Amino acid sequence: MSALRLFPIAAFFVLIAPVAAGLAGVFLPAFGYLPVLGRSALSLDAFADVMAMPGLSRSILLSLGSGLAATAISLLVVTLFVAGWRGTRVFAALERLVSPLLSVPHAAAAFGLAFLIAPSGFLFRLGAEATGLLERPPDLLIVNDRLGIAMTLGLIVKEIPFLLLMTLAALPQTRAGEMERMAASLGYGRIVGFVHTILPALYGQIRLAVLAVLVFSTSVVDVALILGPTTPAPLAVRILTWQQDADLAMHFTAAAGAVLQIGVTILALVIWLIGERLFGFVCRVMALSGWRARADMAMRQLAAFVMALSAAIVLAGLCLLALWSVAGPWRFPDPLPDSFSFSTWMRMPGSIAAAFGHSLMLAGASAILAVVLALGSLEFRARSGRPGPGRALGVLYVPLLVPQIAFLFGLQILFSYLGFDGAFLAVLLVHLVFVFPYVLLSLSDPWWAWDPRYGHAVRALGRSPNVVFWRVRLPMLARPVLTAAALGFAVSIALYLPTLVIGAGRWPTVTTEAVALASGGDPRLIGATALLQALLPFLGFAIAALVAAFLSRNRRLMRAGA
Amino acid sequence: MRALLALISVLLLGSLAQAGDERLDPRNWDAVLAEAKGEKVFFHAWGGEPRINDYIAWAAETVKERYGVRVVHVKVSDTAQVISRVLTEKAAGRHEGGTVDLVWINGENFAAMKHQGLLRAAPWSTELPNYRFIDVENKPSVALDFTVPVDGLEAPWGMAKLVFFYDTERLSEPPASASQLATWIADNPGRFTYPQPPHFIGTTFLKQLLVELVADSDVLMEPATDESFAAAAAPLFDWLDAAHPKLWRKGRAFPRDYGGMRRLLADGEIDIAFAFNPADASSAIASGELPDSVRSFVFEDGTLGNTHFVAIPFNANAAAGAMVFADFLMSPEAQAKKQDPHVWGDPTVLAVERLSAEDRARFDALVLGIATLAPDELGPILPEPHPSWVSRIEHEWARRYGVVQ
Numbered sequence: 001m002s003a004l005r006l007f008p009i010a011a012f013f014v015l016i017a018p019v020a021a022g023l024a025g026v027f028l029p030a031f032g033y034l035p036v037l038g039r040s041a042l043s044l045d046a047f048a049d050v051m052a053m054p055g056l057s058r059s060i061l062l063s064l065g066s067g068l069a070a071t072a073i074s075l076l077v078v079t080l081f082v083a084g085w086r087g088t089r090v091f092a093a094l095e096r097l098v099s100p101l102l103s104v105p106h107a108a109a110a111f112g113l114a115f116l117i118a119p120s121g122f123l124f125r126l127g128a129e130a131t132g133l134l135e136r137p138p139d140l141l142i143v144n145d146r147l148g149i150a151m152t153l154g155l156i157v158k159e160i161p162f163l164l165l166m167t168l169a170a171l172p173q174t175r176a177g178e179m180e181r182m183a184a185s186l187g188y189g190r191i192v193g194f195v196h197t198i199l200p201a202l203y204g205q206i207r208l209a210v211l212a213v214l215v216f217s218t219s220v221v222d223v224a225l226i227l228g229p230t231t232p233a234p235l236a237v238r239i240l241t242w243q244q245d246a247d248l249a250m251h252f253t254a255a256a257g258a259v260l261q262i263g264v265t266i267l268a269l270v271i272w273l274i275g276e277r278l279f280g281f282v283c284r285v286m287a288l289s290g291w292r293a294r295a296d297m298a299m300r301q302l303a304a305f306v307m308a309l310s311a312a313i314v315l316a317g318l319c320l321l322a323l324w325s326v327a328g329p330w331r332f333p334d335p336l337p338d339s340f341s342f343s344t345w346m347r348m349p350g351s352i353a354a355a356f357g358h359s360l361m362l363a364g365a366s367a368i369l370a371v372v373l374a375l376g377s378l379e380f381r382a383r384s385g386r387p388g389p390g391r392a393l394g395v396l397y398v399p400l401l402v403p404q405i406a407f408l409f410g411l412q413i414l415f416s417y418l419g420f421d422g423a424f425l426a427v428l429l430v431h432l433v434f435v436f437p438y439v440l441l442s443l444s445d446p447w448w449a450w451d452p453r454y455g456h457a458v459r460a461l462g463r464s465p466n467v468v469f470w471r472v473r474l475p476m477l478a479r480p481v482l483t484a485a486a487l488g489f490a491v492s493i494a495l496y497l498p499t500l501v502i503g504a505g506r507w508p509t510v511t512t513e514a515v516a517l518a519s520g521g522d523p524r525l526i527g528a529t530a531l532l533q534a535l536l537p538f539l540g541f542a543i544a545a546l547v548a549a550f551l552s553r554n555r556r557l558m559r560a561g562a
Numbered sequence: 563m564r565a566l567l568a569l570i571s572v573l574l575l576g577s578l579a580q581a582g583d584e585r586l587d588p589r590n591w592d593a594v595l596a597e598a599k600g601e602k603v604f605f606h607a608w609g610g611e612p613r614i615n616d617y618i619a620w621a622a623e624t625v626k627e628r629y630g631v632r633v634v635h636v637k638v639s640d641t642a643q644v645i646s647r648v649l650t651e652k653a654a655g656r657h658e659g660g661t662v663d664l665v666w667i668n669g670e671n672f673a674a675m676k677h678q679g680l681l682r683a684a685p686w687s688t689e690l691p692n693y694r695f696i697d698v699e700n701k702p703s704v705a706l707d708f709t710v711p712v713d714g715l716e717a718p719w720g721m722a723k724l725v726f727f728y729d730t731e732r733l734s735e736p737p738a739s740a741s742q743l744a745t746w747i748a749d750n751p752g753r754f755t756y757p758q759p760p761h762f763i764g765t766t767f768l769k770q771l772l773v774e775l776v777a778d779s780d781v782l783m784e785p786a787t788d789e790s791f792a793a794a795a796a797p798l799f800d801w802l803d804a805a806h807p808k809l810w811r812k813g814r815a816f817p818r819d820y821g822g823m824r825r826l827l828a829d830g831e832i833d834i835a836f837a838f839n840p841a842d843a844s845s846a847i848a849s850g851e852l853p854d855s856v857r858s859f860v861f862e863d864g865t866l867g868n869t870h871f872v873a874i875p876f877n878a879n880a881a882a883g884a885m886v887f888a889d890f891l892m893s894p895e896a897q898a899k900k901q902d903p904h905v906w907g908d909p910t911v912l913a914v915e916r917l918s919a920e921d922r923a924r925f926d927a928l929v930l931g932i933a934t935l936a937p938d939e940l941g942p943i944l945p946e947p948h949p950s951w952v953s954r955i956e957h958e959w960a961r962r963y964g965v966v967q
Contacts, residue, residue: 244640248645329853419656513637517637520821
């Protein structure tokens with residue numbers, strides 16, 4: 001027990017201390033305190049500067065609107081799809097796509113989407129080929145549109161697989177099968193029956209994941225840079241621009257902007273929580289009305305269509321990335337390249353091999369450490385007097401709820417002071433900050449869904465709690481543990497700003513190389529590097545699935561689980 | 563939490579300790595070489611162009627063989643990130659053992675670093691052995707970086723000149739001045755754009771217009787004031803006001819960077835693009851990024867030109883190794899290879915006529931690329947305005963065009 005206590009404590013310090021220090025390093029300059037730049041008097045000037053930035057209110061609205069829309073739409077699609085298709089073959093087919101879709105980094109998916117829908121992209125080439133009307137790309141504002149629709153779409157297609165994964169993990173705890181039969185026997189259609197009986201419990205389980213999606217979407221940088229509007233850009237992108245301005249006084253503006261970003265994210269959370277209440281109210285009214293909604297086939301089909309479409313968009317984008325990476329000359333409106341060549345791959349710098357190594361080390365180490373810390377913390381909680389997913393571990397999710405752009409640069413100051421930036425351990429630590437909450441999030445549901453009576457049986461046979469953990473609980477939870485590790489691995493691979501800022505560029509990863517090369521704008525290089533970026537997480541998920549299959553090769557119930 | 567805040571405020575105060583290793587004297591070159599041996603130099607440089615990355619890798623390999631200096635190219639997507647990093651280190655009181663040993667830099671970024679004392683304080687570049695070949699007489703920008711005196715704080719690496727290019731299959735007669743360009747844009751709506759300021763290539767285009775349209779360009783050599791800016795920049799913003807509704811996407815979106823603009827030319831979305839390297843179009847044709855029907859042109863009255871440099875931050879950990887690498891980058895051997903359009907195509911900072919016959923032959927052997935203008939076709943070089951104009955232009959641009967209704 002006493003040794004186990006160390007796990008949640010270690011997790012607390014590994015996660016909360018960097019975030020707190022980072023926030024302090026942003027709040028002080030935001031209020032005018034950064035003596036090396038000659039300011040040490042507290043003031044609100046920096047906030048006045050931010051407020052005076054042209055188009056600021058529009059930037060804020062963009063962040064709020066696209067974040068809320070992306071979260072609401074992806075949740076809606078996932079809910080309707082799960083409600084309408086759980087337990088069917090359609091469901092099983094799309095379920096299998098979750099891991100491959102999750103392994104595509106946001107930036108790679110965004111580039112793929114741009115190659116698909118831009119006026120010079122694949123769809124317009126097909127249209128031009130079919131109609132013969134277009135000789136040149138039409139002058140249409142599709143990507144970087146001013147309402148952020150392309151950016152929101154890019155977020156939706158990536159958040160759907162994440163929310164679906166979380167939902168799949170949470171479903172076993174909701175007694176979904178029984179509930180469904182009961183609702184059906186009372187004459188309810190699948191969707192409304194699901195909303196009344198399963199959704200309340202399910203939403204409670206995935207709520208944190210949903211809020212994490214909301215925080216991420218309101219402060220996203222990479223997707224916004226690729227697909228988002230530029231006149232003006234969403235708030236997080238503008239903060240990054242101020243942060244990187246050669247005029248060093250802009251650092252105060254950037255710090256104040258980061259504080260403002262926290263405010264915007266909190267506002268989005270508040271709006272969301274109000275939305276939850278409203279939705280609950282609507283559900284109660286609907287339940288009282290007794291509306292059975294039996295003829296919901298059209299709605300079910302729409303849900304399956306949108307779900308399949310979102311998967312198709314990501315996969316088509318991946319195919320286009322692959323095609324560009326081997327394309328010779330490929331002018332508009334040709335739907336396919338004139339010729340193919342591997343020169344882009346051959347010209348890949350030797351440094352990419354080192355980057356692969358760094359990615360593997362960072363992602364492997366942070367995923368393993370995160371799984372160990374998460375299992376230790378959960379086991380501590382399980383053996384404490386009050387087992388269950390209580391509030392005590394809740395604080396460990398804090399990094400999910402703080403926009404990364406808000407604390408990263410403050411953290412850089414602290415690490416720099418300690419002479420710690422550029423060290424492998426520093427990069428690993430900051431990766432852990434981002435990886436751990438996702439690992440805990442995905443591990444938590446299956447952990448608590450495990451039937452404690454197995455443990456009671458073992459204890460009744462006179463064996464210790466350690467035996468329960470090592471010989472029974474861990475083997476039975478092998479699949480979710482491996483999935484959580486693969487998710488953590490994927491999160492680590494995709495980290496750009498934390499790797500660059502804290503690593504001082506000394507630990508180039510596949511992702512930092514990809515972003516540096518993408519700044520040259522060559523679609524062949526973008527295609528090749530984005531594929532490389534997706535490769536490692538994909539292998540991670542594949543290995544997790546294979547190992548899980550191997551471990552459960554003669555255990556039928558475990559195969560059905562999770 | 564209170565303890566943490568105390569810690570942060572202590573570290574933000576910074577220490578008053580003086581910047582590191584000033585005793586290193588490039589005039590005693592043997593001592594520098596001796597100290598450099600075995601050092602690891604972190605060279606922070608834009609990494610968006612595989613050709614340039616390959617060239618840096620070659621130079622790094624060479625200094626490793628000859629001088630035992632290991633150079634690591636830290637690929638950045640924006641040089642301002644590096645300045646932000648050095649500033650943070652200064653803020654955190656890290657006066658030695660910094661993470662940046664050498665940075666690829668010029669203009670506004672140099673001015674900011676020099677002004678904030680983020681550069682190695684003692685002049686060093688002018689004392690490097692290969693500096694004697696630098697063409698100070700005919701290339702004034704090697705000593706005046708955007709009008710700011712270099713003062714030996716950065717070593718010249720290459721020359722840049724604004725060159726436009728166009729697809730001959732889609733455009734027969736390219737415009738030859740800013741006003742002709744305005745007419746052309748009006749006649750061909752949706753076919754021109756530029757990277758969104760403050761991206762430097764977009765800002766460079768605005769400066770080109772400013773220099774060309776201003777009544778008396780002498781005022782641009784002085785720091786901008788409210789009055790001088792209002793008067794001198796008025797023609798620029800008149801030009802932009804007229805052009806923007808006829809730009810690509812009606813000026814409601816802009817390519818994010820130079821690569822984005824070149825991509826639009828390759829896709830046939832626009833007809834004219836521009837680069838800060840005369841050989842860029844040829845190199846892009848060679849790698850298949852642009853069709854081979856693309857050719858270069860310049861404005862009749864000249865285009866902006868400047869020099870790009872490498873600089874050592876105040877707290878560099880491997881200053882000796884950085885000097886050795888900077889000196890090698892200035893050597894006739896490295897400069898000739900850099901100018902080869904098959905390698906990079908970046909013009910030299912050296913006075914080629916002053917080199918030995920052997921070294922001159924390296925330059926004479928270079929063949930221009932298919933879309934590269936010969937040196938005598940490149941037209942006059944217009945000097946860069948004082949850096950203070952840049953932030954004012956960018957600010958005014960953002961105010962007028964950064965928010966489209």
